[in-house]
Amino acid sequence: MGRVEELQQQTVWKSDPHTQVKHLVYRHYLQCWMAKILQKFPEATIVDCFAGPGIYSDGLAGSPIVVARTFLEHSANEKFSRLNLICLEERADRVEELRRQVAKLPRSPKLNIQVLPPGTFAEQQPRLSALAHRPRPNVPVLWLIDPFRLKSAPFSLIRQCMAGPRDEVLFTLFTNELHRFCEREHFDKAMTPYFGGDHWRAAVAGDRRARTRKEAFSAAYQDGLKALGLFSSDFGVEISSQSARYHLILATHSEAGLKCWAPMAWKLDSYSGEGASADSLDALTLFGEEAVESRLDAALRNYAGTEQRWETLSSQAARLNYMDKHLRKSLSDLASKGLAFRVSPVDARSAWPEGCTVRFYAPQDLVDEAS
Ligand SMILES: C[S@@+](CC[C@H](N)C(=O)[O-])C[C@H]1O[C@@H](n2cnc3c(N)ncnc32)[C@H](O)[C@@H]1O
The missing domain is CATH 3.40.50.150 (Vaccinia Virus protein VP39)
Structure with missing residues (x-):
């Protein structure tokens, strides 16, 4: 049959x-x-x-x-x-x-x-x-x-x-x-x-x-x-x-x-x-690190020149099908390049706690104008 x-x-x-x-x-x-x-x-x-x-x-x-x-x-x-x-x-x-x-x-x-x-x-x-x-x-x-x-x-x-x-x-x-x-x-x-x-x-x-x-x-x-x-x-x-x-x-x-x-x-x-x-x-394999970085990173880079609350970033990540742990990793990657900074709270036990506010920069913001 x-x-x-x-x-x-x-x-x-x-x-x-x-x-x-x-x-x-x-x-x-x-x-x-x-x-x-x-x-x-x-x-x-x-x-x-x-x-x-x-x-x-x-x-x-x-x-x-x-x-x-x-x-x-x-x-x-x-x-x-x-x-x-x-x-x-x-x-x-x-x-x-x-x-x-x-x-x-x-x-x-x-x-x-x-x-x-x-x-x-x-x-x-x-x-x-x-x-x-x-x-x-x-x-x-x-x-x-x-x-x-x-x-x-x-x-x-x-x-x-x-x-x-x-x-x-x-x-x-x-x-x-x-x-x-x-x-x-x-x-x-x-x-x-x-x-x-x-x-x-x-x-x-x-x-x-x-x-x-x-x-x-x-x-x-x-x-x-x-x-x-x-x-x-x-x-x-x-x-x-x-x-x-x-x-x-x-x-x-x-x-x-x-x-x-x-x-x-x-x-x-x-x-x-x-x-x-x-x-x-x-x-099931472990996370493909490149795939984790790319789409979410691209979305975060679009925030260059602005300050965003954690809730907004977390929602954005969820809409793209990412979890908060991916968001934290992407933020840390951007931070290591000088493109994301936590502006509040000043003191925190972890880098990207819930409720924090993050300021984003574009790569061109890092260029030394005198050079
Ligand atoms: C894809 S199967 C459902 C499988 C089930 N959800 C599962 O995952 O085990 C679709 C079922 O819907 C029934 N069905 C078909 N047309 C229907 C309708 N118009 N209303 C309700 N049930 C219907 C079929 O008899 C069939 O048992």
Whole structure:
């Protein structure tokens, strides 16, 4: 049986390396998200909108079980507040299997799992939204949106999922399909609702090489999110040396939301912090120092002639998918060249403490005018 028939006909199907990477992204992100959110707010919700059967035929756990286990096995679980996990799946046989898998989990009074009757995301989104936000006003909600097909998750629905002030979406963007089919006749009928506008056309008109164009689609999608005033970041899930099969996109209302994304990206792809190759999972390397320096350094050099607060620099780093430790290293490199100075506090135990203010200079500022 081919892959497509397997996905259509079987209740459970075999996992693949991309699924492994996707779940690693979920796990790393959730580890951080739970530690931050469930120790700050009295309650939070995760909605798995395309939940699947909760298990793969080769034994890999499905996404709802990954979420539940990340919660139950988290080292800070004792300090956590309550987590509501709401699962939606279209097919009755998969809902039944998911209920079986959920029933096998250890019970916890702080983890409330609700597997809804079979239903589609488009029809059920308003109900999911009401359920997710019911516990209390402004409850943080993380939406996992991982469909099989483009048309199941149009941009209008993603926008609805982001309606609450603490809603976040983790979305699977089909960059490979977009790249392969974007020049087919009538495909624009699918693209425009998927992107919520025709800004995707710039990616089609640009460089046609696979990697570049897939990244352009991801950037275009994020432009749509930015137009709504949201912050976003992406992560390409790749096989071997090929370009990404899909991109995982995080959309969030707060820059603080990106703070959990960069550490995940760096852990999974220590070279660039932008994507993971499925076959490099067992061989994660140490940081590629040149890659760490270049993009962030370039952004910091643009501050020449100004003074910046730590919060601004840290946000800038997060937007570029870097962590505070990378920022500190880049600042130290600039400082060693005389291009960055901490102006306050005057006394500090470390070079770049949180809350510090940094003044930046350009290389030409160092030229001795008398020479
Ligand atoms: C990519 S799989 C989800 C895999 C799961 N998130 C995981 O990582 O283990 C997509 C699932 O969504 C279901 N599905 C397809 N269309 C749907 C829709 N419109 N609404 C809800 N579920 C749907 C499929 O039956 C399938 O089980």
